[in-house]
Amino acid sequence: MTAVAASAGGEDAGPGDGARSAKAHVLALDGKDPKKRALPRTGTQTFSLIGVSWEDSGDSFEGTAQIRTRAATTGEWSGWRDLDFEVRAPESAEGEEPDVRGASEPLWVGASDGVEARVVADGEETAVPDALRLDMIDPGETVKGKGNGGAKGSGKGGAKPTASPDATQTTPAGPAPETSDPAPTDAPTDAPTDAPTDAPTDAPTTGMPSTAPGDTSGGSGSGEASQPPSEEPTGSTGTPEDPTPSTTPTESAPGTDPTEAPTDEPTGTPTDGPTDGPSTEPPTSEAPTDPTPSTVPTEEPTGPTPTTEPSRTPGPSTTAPTAPTAPAIVSRAGWGADESLVQNPPSYLNKVDAVFVHHTAGTNDYACADSPAIIRAILTYHVRTNGWNDIGYNFFVDKCGTVFEGRAGGVDRPVLGAHTYGFNSYSSGISLLGDYETGGTPTAAAKQAIADLAAWKLGLHGVSPEAKVTLTAAADTGVWTKGQAATLNTISGHRDGYATLCPGATLYSALPGIRTTAGSSPYATGN
Structure with a gap:
């Protein structure tokens, strides 16, 4: 040896x-x-x-x-x-x-x-x-990403086994704004940075990632500080002036405990797009130059132009508040993505027909406060080691149930990822931090978060999370041969598409329950 x-x-x-x-x-x-x-x-x-x-x-x-x-x-x-x-x-x-x-x-x-x-x-x-x-x-410390809008960066596979690897420097085009603003240091005493006890009745007061974040006492995290969400503007994308939590949260702090689900209905569902392969640009909208997404779908970027667009303004009813239209999702800026790594703009699918569930393997002993660092490290590995353009998964979920944006391009858009060989061109990938093959068991918070996220993502395209779909394998995967018609659940495990143990035995066995939960999720189409 x-x-x-x-x-x-x-x-x-x-x-x-x-x-x-x-x-x-x-x-x-x-x-x-x-x-x-x-x-x-x-x-x-x-x-x-x-x-x-x-x-x-x-x-x-x-x-x-x-x-x-x-x-x-x-x-x-x-x-x-x-x-x-x-x-x-x-x-x-x-x-x-x-x-x-x-x-x-x-x-x-x-x-x-x-x-x-x-x-x-x-x-x-x-x-x-x-x-x-x-x-x-x-993974370094939190890096406030400088979004380059898809301009050429310094990322792919550049590390070499020498003291001076072949780094290529780049000048990012500009800062990537976060989806929520930090609480001002001179905030009034009746609006604390933690979950407020006197929150308005139309704003959820729990720390669940599918509603407004704030409570850091739940889940398996250890001492994770929460970040207050910004107020969702009505019909505007400007910077909010009021730090009061909104009914449409845009970012959840790691370490929160999802124990309740909102009961109101989403404001709308975009029209389905066609089912053919991926494109490098959305058919009806330009690729975003800013990879920081909105957590509220504004329009379906694939296929024919929808006849209606989900409203960002509450309806005329005065008897009930409008429910959030998307689960709370920590933006790339929120977990510290270095956007200079991303060399090319995202590519887009015409439709998300399925969601594949993964695990990251590694350890289950992480604190939820470490989730952003883990994701930063995976981003760096996928770009610097694998040589991919960006992080492979579209979303991450940690054991506390916090949802994180993965690959750039817009959480409400059908971004082409790199997660399920042979089926990337039809699907979105959700990866749970941890190892669920060698004894780890997914928490209730994580399963609920996966269910809500999958229901919402599929619902944007009119797809039921409890249905089946037939997809054509784009490559030989060890399970399917190239060109073979594969009938899969719309929420499937990685191993259903590719010969792998992922997402681990215990998470895979939890998928039937996750599908059922997704079907009754407030983010599912028609609920």
Whole structure:
């Protein structure tokens, strides 16, 4: 077994506005043995997420890779942990870019400053892939993203196993605004930053991500500070002046506890679009230059122009308030996405026919306060290691039930993601933070959040979350062959479309109940 300890190269993921930016470090796994590679215990720069990658994404790896890490706070070494190689580059043009690498799924290990690794190929005909390396991501501190509106950035696959990786600097075009404004420091005493006890009767007062956030006592989080949502303007996109929570929240703080669901009805549902393949621009609207979305659908960006558009202004009725039209979703700016990583504008589907549910693997021991850091690290890994244009999943949910925007382009738009090989061109991907294959169990808050989010996303396209749909596989997936008609649930697990254990046994077994909950969700069409 050949061992090598290469110097860790690091590279900032992008500008940080004074905060510590995410960084990608790499360690080469060189050697002459075609079947084995190893790295002895080696000190590194601090990282919190790790994976293995290689030069050619077309080379699949049949074998095992195990790593151990040293905790930065205690100096203790973990046990050996397996990496998952059930990852394929997108079947779309994104997966054909020259700097797309083959890679394992990333593994969240928490703040670490040392690593040990061993990689062994299986079978007589299998060899270790060329240019094998360890990829280690430091998520940094919260980075206030500078949105570049799809302008060329510095992201894809640029990390190299040297002390000076080939970074390409970029100047972002401008700041990406958050979907909610922070509470003013001189806020009156009767409008505290936590969930108000004297909130108006038409504003939900619970901390559930599907309504107005604010309560940080629930779920599994530990001490996550809440951020008050901004007031939803009526017929305007200007900056609100009143920090009072709105009935249409736009951002939820991690660590909230969803225990109640709103009972009022959404204000409308856009008209379905056609069902053909993805396009690079919405047929009836330009691709957004600002990746920060509105959590309220303004129009269906695919297919024929709708005859009516969901109103952002409450109806004329004075007997009942208008319910939120979308679950609360933490924006990319809210979790600190570095928009300079994203090189190209998003592509769009004509319709979202299905939602695929995933898990991120890694650990279930994270605090919900760490959810933004985990997502920042995954973004950096997907771009800097995999070489993708942006983070793969359309949405994330954590164990406290907080929903986060994933890939840029608009949460209410049918953004083409990179999550379910063979079916990306028909679907949206929701990934639950944690590992649900080796003993983890999804919380009630997480299942409710997935159900509400899937019901809302499918409802934008007139799709029932309890129905079935037949889709044509765009590639050989190990479950379906290219061109085969695949009949799937409109809320399916990753393993239904691709040969993988994802989303894990316990989350997969929870999907029937999630479908039922989604069918009765206030965000489902007709409820």
